[in-house]
Amino acid sequence: xxxxxxxxxxxxxxxxxxxxxxxxxxxxxxxxxxxxxxxxxxxxxxxxxxxxxxxxxxxxxxxxxxxxxxxxxxxxxxxxxxxxxxxxxxxxxxxxxxxxxxxxxxxxxxxxxxxxxxxxxxxxxxxxxxxxxxxxxxxxxxxxxxxxxxxxxxxxxxxxxxxxxxxxxxxxxxxxxxxxxxxxxxxxxxxxxxxxxxxxxxxxxxxxxxxxxxxxxxxxxxxxxxxxxxxxxxxxxxxxxxxxxxxxxxxxxxxxxxxxxxxxxxxxxxxxxxxxxxxxxxxxxxxxxxxxxxxxxxxxxxxxxxxxxxxxxxxxxxxxxxxxxxxxxxxxxxxxxxxxxxxxxxxxxxxxxxxxxxxxxxxxxxxxxxxxxxxxxxxxxxxxxxxxxxxxxxxxxxxxxxxxxxxxxxxxxxxx
Amino acid sequence: xxxxxxxxxxxxxxxxxxxxxxxxxxxxxxxxxxxxxxxxxxxxxxxxxxxxxxxxxxxxxxxxxxxxxxxxxxxxxxxxxxxxxxxxxxxxxxxxxxxxxxxxxxxxxxxxxxxxxxxxxxxxxxxxxxxxxxxxxxxxxxxxxxxxxxxxxxxxxxxxxxxxxxxxxx
Numbered sequence: 001x002x003x004x005x006x007x008x009x010x011x012x013x014x015x016x017x018x019x020x021x022x023x024x025x026x027x028x029x030x031x032x033x034x035x036x037x038x039x040x041x042x043x044x045x046x047x048x049x050x051x052x053x054x055x056x057x058x059x060x061x062x063x064x065x066x067x068x069x070x071x072x073x074x075x076x077x078x079x080x081x082x083x084x085x086x087x088x089x090x091x092x093x094x095x096x097x098x099x100x101x102x103x104x105x106x107x108x109x110x111x112x113x114x115x116x117x118x119x120x121x122x123x124x125x126x127x128x129x130x131x132x133x134x135x136x137x138x139x140x141x142x143x144x145x146x147x148x149x150x151x152x153x154x155x156x157x158x159x160x161x162x163x164x165x166x167x168x169x170x171x172x173x174x175x176x177x178x179x180x181x182x183x184x185x186x187x188x189x190x191x192x193x194x195x196x197x198x199x200x201x202x203x204x205x206x207x208x209x210x211x212x213x214x215x216x217x218x219x220x221x222x223x224x225x226x227x228x229x230x231x232x233x234x235x236x237x238x239x240x241x242x243x244x245x246x247x248x249x250x251x252x253x254x255x256x257x258x259x260x261x262x263x264x265x266x267x268x269x270x271x272x273x274x275x276x277x278x279x280x281x282x283x284x285x286x287x288x289x290x291x292x293x294x295x296x297x298x299x300x301x302x303x304x305x306x307x308x309x310x311x312x313x314x315x316x317x318x319x320x321x322x323x324x325x326x327x328x329x330x331x332x333x334x335x336x337x338x339x340x341x342x343x344x345x346x347x348x349x350x351x352x353x354x355x356x357x358x359x360x361x362x363x364x365x366x367x368x369x370x371x372x373x374x375x376x377x378x379x380x381x382x383x384x385x386x387x388x389x390x391x392x393x394x395x396x397x398x399x400x401x402x403x404x405x406x407x408x409x410x411x412x413x414x415x416x
Numbered sequence: 417x418x419x420x421x422x423x424x425x426x427x428x429x430x431x432x433x434x435x436x437x438x439x440x441x442x443x444x445x446x447x448x449x450x451x452x453x454x455x456x457x458x459x460x461x462x463x464x465x466x467x468x469x470x471x472x473x474x475x476x477x478x479x480x481x482x483x484x485x486x487x488x489x490x491x492x493x494x495x496x497x498x499x500x501x502x503x504x505x506x507x508x509x510x511x512x513x514x515x516x517x518x519x520x521x522x523x524x525x526x527x528x529x530x531x532x533x534x535x536x537x538x539x540x541x542x543x544x545x546x547x548x549x550x551x552x553x554x555x556x557x558x559x560x561x562x563x564x565x566x567x568x569x570x571x572x573x574x575x576x577x578x579x580x581x582x583x584x585x586x
Contacts, residue, residue: 022560022562035443035444035485036486037446038446038486038487038490041446042573045573045577046573046576046577046580047577047580047581048576048580063443064444069444071444071445071446072444075444075446117484118484119483119484120482120483120484120508134484134508135484135508135511136484136485136486136489136508136511136512136515137486137512138486138512138515138516138571138572138573139511139512139515139572141573141576142572142576145576145580146576146579146580150562152562184431184478184481185431185477185478185481185504185506188478188504188505188506188507189507218478218481218506218507220507273431360435360440360443360483361435361439361440361441362440362441362443362444366441379433379435379482381433381435381436381458381482382435382436382458383435383436383439383440383457383458384435384440386441388439388458
């Protein structure tokens with residue numbers, strides 16, 4: 001069995017599960033974000049009165065943090081009331097940040113667990129050896145009512161990434177390159193395991209980026225075998241006992257891909273397709289109206305750090321806006337302590353409250369018709385960040401910062 | 417479960433994502449009738465006005481990719497979309513559709529063989545799409561037993577409701 005299958009087997013009380021089998025599994029943590037009051041509505045429609053396992057549920061108010069409209073404020077209010085009434089153990093309110101950063105920081109993500117959330121980027125938690133997967137509101141309501149959910153045991157794809165990246169080439173460049181090669185539906189209904197020397201060398205933040213964007217290839221879940229780095233991170237956050245599963249040597253992957261990233265340069269996904277990827281240096285340097293550095297894909301300390309380094313002592317280009325949103329309160333604090341935030345503000349950046357920001361076009365820097373944006377977030381679908389007539393380039397934080405500096409899409413190489 | 421669905425077809429391309437089906441700026445809405453007014457707005461802003469209840473959508477690969485937003489299913493269902501046919505569906509959209517009782521059928525190349533405005537019928541249990549104009553049939557994938565069980569229960573909400581009631585009686 002694959003480690004991911006072993007996690008599903010344990011959660012469903014079975015010794016063995018196999019590809020394609022439907023299992024009903026107990027969920028170790030279910031997370032609801034503030035987009036989905038529908039979860040509570042479906043819960044009530046099911047006739048449920050009490051949340052089955054309130055200690056295994058968390059609410060994170062991150063997509064509209066702080067609330068920009070009366071409607072979103074009312075949704076958040078209803079969620080806070082539900083959390084209190086149901087004695088739900090974890091509420092991360094508007095001061096905390098994006099769920100996929102906040103949950104690991106809070107020590108509620110650990111190897112071997114089954115984590116389900118109302119967010120497609122829940123694949124991120126494969127970086128910690130967890131089975132993380134996104135669902136819709138009614139599936140999540142089922143978990144609140146019963147503590148469990150049905151899953152089809154997925155086939156697993158192995159992606160081996162070897163080599164040492166060039167200076168300034170980040171996890172985001174690597175995953176964009178891979179998505180460009182494999183396409184947006186390469187892993188629909190499947191899991192993706194990442195391995196190889198490039199993954200071994202990568203920071204936890206970098207590994208989270210790889211796993212996060214697995215869903216942009218359609219993946220149900222993602223996995224990186226926990227190593228010393230993973231265990232050190234988890235133990236710094238929680239005393240909870242956990243089990244690390246490993247994949248059997250005879251496990252048959254559905255597909256295997258090998259990449260060597262030694263010579264890779266900065267990558268960009270061009271509007272409007274995440275798999276329309278090219279070298280930044282080979283793309284026409286169009287004028288950029290806004291640069292956004294943030295989100296569960298590109299708003300961590302090392303992301304803000306490289307932007308601060310590139311922009312240090314310099315000014316954002318006249319006519320270009322730079323919006324920086326730390327992924328969490330803790331990321332914000334650490335970036336402040338390291339001087340990154342002060343430096344970025346002096347360079348002309350607008351800093352906004354931790355959360356999802358304009359990634360999904362909700363608030364804090366949405367795009368006007370005809371505007372061009374470089375973003376460290378994960379999606380460039382038409383209309384994703386505001387107007388359907390705006391154009392979005394997805395790139396690394398280094399490329400984003402270089403583009404803010406030059407006012408056009410720019411390769412960061414010469415600044416590093 | 418309604419087994420045979422007949423309707424007029426709308427055609428869409430590959431990778432129609434959840435932002436095109438239901439733009440993120442409307443995610444704060446919670447009433448289905450309001451959610452329905454923004455259906456497919458990211459692809460065609462006039463869609464919800466021109467759509468007739470009972471029409472069927474046919475798309476290419478990976479329909480519903482992107483976010484987990486259930487709004488993408490609610491908007492189509494509430495507008496009166498009778499079914500969605502595609503070469504393939506993104507996983508979360510597929511689960512959401514089954515859970516809420518929006519019929520979905522995987523049927524390769526229907527988007528190339530059927531034209532916009534054509535009248536078709538879908539036999540869900542057999543997984544067959546038939547053009548009512550040319551008489552041509554295309555064999556799609558049959559729904560799995562697990563999925564049929566959810567649909568025949570009227571979706572996940574009635575199914576869990578019944579399960580919770582049984583547990584209470586025990």
